[in-house]
Amino acid sequence: MSAALGSGGRLRPWARLVGVVCQKELRDSLRDRRSLLSALLFPLVGPLLVAGVLTFVARRETSERPVEVPVVGRSEAPELVRSLEDNGVVLRDPPDDVERAVRDGDAEVVLVIPEGHGAALRAATPAKVELVSDSSRSTGSRAERRLRELLQTYGGTLGALRLVARGVHPELAQAVAVVEVDLATPQQLGARLFGMIPMFVLLGAFVGGMYVATDSTAGERERGSLEPLLCNPVSRGALVVGKWLATVAFAAATAMLTLATCSFVLGRVPLDALGMSFGLTPSQILGLCAAVLPLVLFAPALQLCVATFARTFKEAQTYLSFAMFLPMLPGIFLGLAPFKSAPWMSAVPILGQQVMLTDLMNGRPVPALSHVLGTVSALVLTALSLRFAASLLRRERIVFGR
Amino acid sequence: MIEVRALHKRYAAVVAVDGVSFRAEDGRITGLLGPNGAGKTTTLRMVAGLVRPDSGVACIDGVDVAREPERAKACLGVLPDARGLYARLTARENVRYFGELQGLGGAALERRIDALFERLELAPLAARRVAGFSQGERTKVAIARALVHAPGNVVLDEPTNGLDVMSTRAMRALIRGLREEGRCVVFSSHVMQEVSALCDDVVVVAAGRVVGQGSPDALRDAAGTRSLEDAFVALVGGET
Secondary structure, three states: OOOOOOOOOOOOOHHHHHHHHHHHHHHHHHOOHHHHHHHHHHHHHHHHHHHHHHHHHHHHHHOOOOOEEEEEOHHHOHHHHHHHHHOOOEEEOOOOOHHHHHHOOOOOEEEEOOOOHHHHHHOOOOOOOEEEEOOOOOOOOHHHHHHHHHHHHHHHHHHHHHHHHOOOOHHHHOOOOOOOOOOOOHHHHHHHHOOHHHHHHHHHHHHHHHHHHHHHOHHHHHOOOHHHHHOOOOOHHHHHHHHHHHHHHHHHHHHHHHHHHHHHHHOOOOHHHHOOOOOOOHHHHHHHHHHHHHHHHHHHHHHHHHHHHOOOHHHHHHHHHHHOOOOHHHHHHHHHOOOOOOHHHHHOOOHHHHHHHHHHHOOOOOOHHHHHHHHHHHHHHHHHHHHHHHHHHHOHHHHHOO | OEEEEEEEEEEOOEEEEEEEEEEEOOOOEEEEEOOOOOOHHHHHHHHOOOOOOOEEEEEEOOEEOOOOHHHHHHOEEEEOOOOOOOOOOEHHHHHHHHHHHOOOOHHHHHHHHHHHHHHOOOHHHOOOEHHHOOHHHHHHHHHHHHHOOOOOEEEEEOOOOOOOHHHHHHHHHHHHHHHHOOOEEEEEEOOHHHHHHHOOEEEEEEOOEEEEEEOHHHHHHHHOOOOHHHHHHHHHOOOO
């Protein structure tokens, strides 16, 4: 009977079915405003935020205003006052309440010359000056740094003169000479601030596919289209892989777009003013893409698992929002306690990508071994996740709800 | 032909299906009749390969569904309990997706969809997204989706649920048409008129067991009642 009606015995290669599922999910998601928004809007938000902050900082740093410092007790130390003024510091009258002015941010730093300063100076005992600042507000502001330098120079000169007057060579008093050699190139300095960019790119890989993963699994069941779908002669594996590929497409597009907006937008921030430079060479961009790729494969697989397991669309979204902290963890950790990257790290998903991206942005070469380790571990975990998602679809409690 | 032998299915403490057996021949309409919760949907889910029986066998054209699900599903069209469509796809895209999953494609598939839409009077809606469709229109698209690969066997779970009078009549006409084409049709219902008006064979299910089987006339005679409804009540044992 069935043969006469033309059913059965048709060729349904696995790969073709995967393609059919993937194509349908892509078409469905591209028509969905929410999927598109999360994929297209995210790449703009992060980089623009960083660029905005950097531009603001650069403006502040470059504005050629002289260092202005309110001074209390100016008459106690006329020599010091003259020395400061000679070095371009503009001295202002002090506010009524010094501590409050500093705490409220009206003054970055206030110089207080206490009574008895002149007497102490004449008696050749240490003459105190107070620098009032709030280190929690702005660590090492320009005014405070400058003032500290000038006070040190002034004190040093005075001390040396005293030694000379007593017939002692000033160098005798200097047992150790500290010479600061800063090895950080402007590029490396910049990379520390740009430490957020790898995080944004990794987040892009998570955000881009999140909605597609949810919609094609938990959403499919909630709409009641999973049961009819499973009536077709298609293996659970083909269904899962098809949906995964569609999710990967969105995740990859979002990660790449984030990378592109980062290099475009940050190329336009006046970074020279901060003594930094930012520019990605084509080979660097290629390396960055290669470094993110494993996560672009793994994150969607993980999301599919979670969203298939979740009872409802909303539950899936809740779980996946928590999963968004995963790509942020290494960034936060690296920011708090920078450590030297080791090859084994590249085998740990997310951490590995973060480390590789940071190295690449610092202009440090990433060994081929790291790329291989990262890709292989991601592929293994992806395969395991997809197998698990397919096995979930075989459970009746998952298909028909609990 | 659909054959079911001694199907058992238990969910935790609840026995949903407890030894259901029946045989649905080609060119005949077989009705699964029973009160709510009798195990009709679970039985049909086992026939469709959606649920694995604890024991017993369901065969489509002699193919064991549990053992060779993909081969069995290729000669089976199902309108399951849940019949959700993809709201952002058009009616044609919805049906085409399932056609492609059944291994069809190209011009042959498009012709097949055209013919189905013509028959179900869906042609004017073919290019519209199904988001705004009425319940009747949705059911029609779901039916087209189930029949796109011209299956020899058709399983319909409560096909007239939620349909108005006109849609119900159209559905009955369609079911009769499937029989005329020589297909094996199994549908479940708890509506007596529907079963007596359509079915060649009736399988009465209650509490997971088959409590009566045969043509509507034979069931009436066996129960010694005038109407099928009385026979049903007698068989199910709802009233004394």
